[in-house]
Structure formats: structure tokens, C-alpha cells
Amino acid sequence: MTQQKRTVFYLSDRTGITAETLGHSLLTQFDGIEWETVNVPFLDDIENAQAVLAQINRAAECDGYRPLVFSTLLKPEILEVIKQANCRLFDFFETFIRSIEEELHQPFVRMAGRSHGLQHHLSYFKRIAAINYVLAHDDGVNPKNFAEADIILIGVSRSGKTPTCLYLGLQYGIAAANYPLTEEDMSSQQLPKVLENVRGKLFGLTLSAAQLHFIRQERRPNSQYASLAQCQREIQWQESLFHLFNIPFLDTTRISIEEISATILNRCGLKRQLYG
Structure with a gap:
């Protein structure tokens, strides 16, 4: 039986560890797919974002399926570029942050790198x-x-x-x-x-x-x-x-x-x- 081939991108404006860890954990629940993994850390300017957009579109054309993109990008302007790509985007911050903001009654600080930085x-x-x-x-x-x-x-x-x-x-x-x-x-x-x-x-x-x-x-x-x-x-x-x-x-x-x-x-x- 031939495995389906799909490309998955992990995008982050810092190390990408969080996006890759969470995304990989989710994808292990699906059998019969051969994943081509692309990690893009430190994605923090428009020019690089446009290059990644083109890379995602090429993968979609080559695979015959739109890539999956897991993101922990914080800059709205970078995320807007990626949203134009032919992909299925899973933005971890967008998924969870709004509900947490509502519960805590305060906005998040939108500061990259806190989970793997030297704050602690x-x-x-x-x-x-x-x-x-x-x-x-x-x-x-x-x-x-x-x-x-x-x-x-x-x-x-x-x-x-x-x-x-x-x-x-x-x-x-x-x-x-x-x-x-x-x-x-x-x-x-x-x-x-x-x-x-x-x-x-x-x-x-x-x-x-x-x-x-x-x-x-x-x-x-x-x-x-x-x-x-x-x-x-x-x-x-x-x-x-x-x-x-x-x-x-x-x-x-x-x-x-x-x-x-x-x-x-x-x-x-x-x-x-x-x-x-």
C-alpha cells in the first residue's frame, strides 16, 4: 500500500520548539502518511515570510495536497503573509490565547521567546x-x-x-x-x-x-x-x-x-x- 505524502511546516519567530513539539504530537495520531518536515525558526521579517509563502505553495503543487502549517508566530503582519499560502494553517496562539485572555481579563504581551528564554x-x-x-x-x-x-x-x-x-x-x-x-x-x-x-x-x-x-x-x-x-x-x-x-x-x-x-x-x- 502506497503511503500518502504530505508536507508539514513548523513556523516560529523564535526556536520553533513549541510548534514542532505540539504539531508532531498531533500528527503521530494519523497512520499511513509519509511526512516531509520543514522547520522555519526565527521567521521575523516580511521578506523571509514571502519566501516561505512561495515554498509552501511549491510544496502544495509538488505533493498534490496543501501542506499543513503549524505556527507560533506572534507578529500579525508575518502571519498575514503566511495566511495567503495554499495551506491548512494551525495557529496555536490564535487557538488558545483568546480564551485565556477572556478568563484572565488581560491581554497577552505578544512577546516572542518567553517559553525558551532566560526569564526564569x-x-x-x-x-x-x-x-x-x-x-x-x-x-x-x-x-x-x-x-x-x-x-x-x-x-x-x-x-x-x-x-x-x-x-x-x-x-x-x-x-x-x-x-x-x-x-x-x-x-x-x-x-x-x-x-x-x-x-x-x-x-x-x-x-x-x-x-x-x-x-x-x-x-x-x-x-x-x-x-x-x-x-x-x-x-x-x-x-x-x-x-x-x-x-x-x-x-x-x-x-x-x-x-x-x-x-x-x-x-x-x-x-x-x-x-x-
């Missing part, structure tokens, strides 16, 4: 501090500072600890450390000594042996480290360890890093440290 300095610096902590405590480095962590992810090599820690730091301001469980740990059937005093902060990541085998094959093809048998042994051992020491853990085989992170926060009772 404390929140911003919390994010930077959290990311610095993650980078300084990746892969078992500096375990003497683990007591300062909000959470410590543990699991065998390539189980997703580092990317999850980075996402927790970037999106939530969580100081996340991680510690790799190794073959040497397997022989003892005990928690590594450096983790004994921080057991209450531990959270395990696991996945299917087949998925681990696939990931490790990309890193070290046809090695003992990547063999399915080795992956099966390590996964079986680490899950036994999690059960033995009552360490909460999550099977990440079929879930995204966003869902992994949100699940960890929910199960551990951690709160977002940003935007406070």
Missing part, C-alpha cells in the same frame, strides 16, 4: 547544573558524589542509562548518575560496594536480550560481548539482582526515552526542578 534564571541554572552533574557522573565516574544524586540508574552495558540520565537533566533538571553492572559484578551476586549506601536512590533499566543483542552488535559486531547468549545471561542476572535487593526497575524494550523518564519520575516520586 533560577530554572535555567538548575538545568545547567543538572546536566553538568550527569556528565560528571556518567558510567560510574565519581561514585563518592552519588549521595548528591536525585537518582542513580543501574543496568548492564548499553541498557540506555546515559541517554536517559541526559534527558532527565535536560528536560526535568534532575541530577541523575548512572552505574554500569559488569561481568565482575555478576560473579559476586552482590551489589557493588559503591552502591550500598545509596540503595534508596537506585533504579534499574532492563530490556529484552534480543534488543540488547541488536544494540551491542551495532557497537561490537560478532563479539562475545554482543552475543545473544551473553546478553541473555546478563539480563537474567541483573533482573535477579533487582529482585533480590528490591530495586525498582523498568523494561525499556518498547518504550521511548521520554516515556522511560516520565515513568521513572512517577514511580520514584521525583518532581520536575525546572520552571519553578
Whole structure:
């Protein structure tokens, strides 16, 4: 079955993160469409707006369908240019702002960049501090500072600890450390000594042996480290360890890093440290 091909534009007078995030979330609910994505950040003058208008019209002619355009543009004169294009426009501010203005009995300030700017300095610096902590405590480095962590992810090599820690730091301001469980740990059937005093902060990541085998094959093809048998042994051992020491853990085989992170926060009772 041939997929329908459509073009989607994300337009913003700043970074475009809000338009892309909201638009993408909506479009994931529709199957059978191959999307050609065009991001246009910092669209803040008439000349560039006219160029984007022409680009939208070319896409409509090429696709045979009018493009979808998701916008967080604030300047009325820029938005008026885009409205002339052969497209289906979804303006997030127009959709929601009027109702909020009515409820709050005041007009919105029409100031671009507030959601991703530096208005909340404390929140911003919390994010930077959290990311610095993650980078300084990746892969078992500096375990003497683990007591300062909000959470410590543990699991065998390539189980997703580092990317999850980075996402927790970037999106939530969580100081996340991680510690790799190794073959040497397997022989003892005990928690590594450096983790004994921080057991209450531990959270395990696991996945299917087949998925681990696939990931490790990309890193070290046809090695003992990547063999399915080795992956099966390590996964079986680490899950036994999690059960033995009552360490909460999550099977990440079929879930995204966003869902992994949100699940960890929910199960551990951690709160977002940003935007406070």
C-alpha cells in the first residue's frame, strides 16, 4: 500500500520548539502518511515570510495536497503573509490565547521567546547544573558524589542509562548518575560496594536480550560481548539482582526515552526542578 505524502511546516519567530513539539504530537495520531518536515525558526521579517509563502505553495503543487502549517508566530503582519499560502494553517496562539485572555481579563504581551528564554534564571541554572552533574557522573565516574544524586540508574552495558540520565537533566533538571553492572559484578551476586549506601536512590533499566543483542552488535559486531547468549545471561542476572535487593526497575524494550523518564519520575516520586 502506497503511503500518502504530505508536507508539514513548523513556523516560529523564535526556536520553533513549541510548534514542532505540539504539531508532531498531533500528527503521530494519523497512520499511513509519509511526512516531509520543514522547520522555519526565527521567521521575523516580511521578506523571509514571502519566501516561505512561495515554498509552501511549491510544496502544495509538488505533493498534490496543501501542506499543513503549524505556527507560533506572534507578529500579525508575518502571519498575514503566511495566511495567503495554499495551506491548512494551525495557529496555536490564535487557538488558545483568546480564551485565556477572556478568563484572565488581560491581554497577552505578544512577546516572542518567553517559553525558551532566560526569564526564569533560577530554572535555567538548575538545568545547567543538572546536566553538568550527569556528565560528571556518567558510567560510574565519581561514585563518592552519588549521595548528591536525585537518582542513580543501574543496568548492564548499553541498557540506555546515559541517554536517559541526559534527558532527565535536560528536560526535568534532575541530577541523575548512572552505574554500569559488569561481568565482575555478576560473579559476586552482590551489589557493588559503591552502591550500598545509596540503595534508596537506585533504579534499574532492563530490556529484552534480543534488543540488547541488536544494540551491542551495532557497537561490537560478532563479539562475545554482543552475543545473544551473553546478553541473555546478563539480563537474567541483573533482573535477579533487582529482585533480590528490591530495586525498582523498568523494561525499556518498547518504550521511548521520554516515556522511560516520565515513568521513572512517577514511580520514584521525583518532581520536575525546572520552571519553578
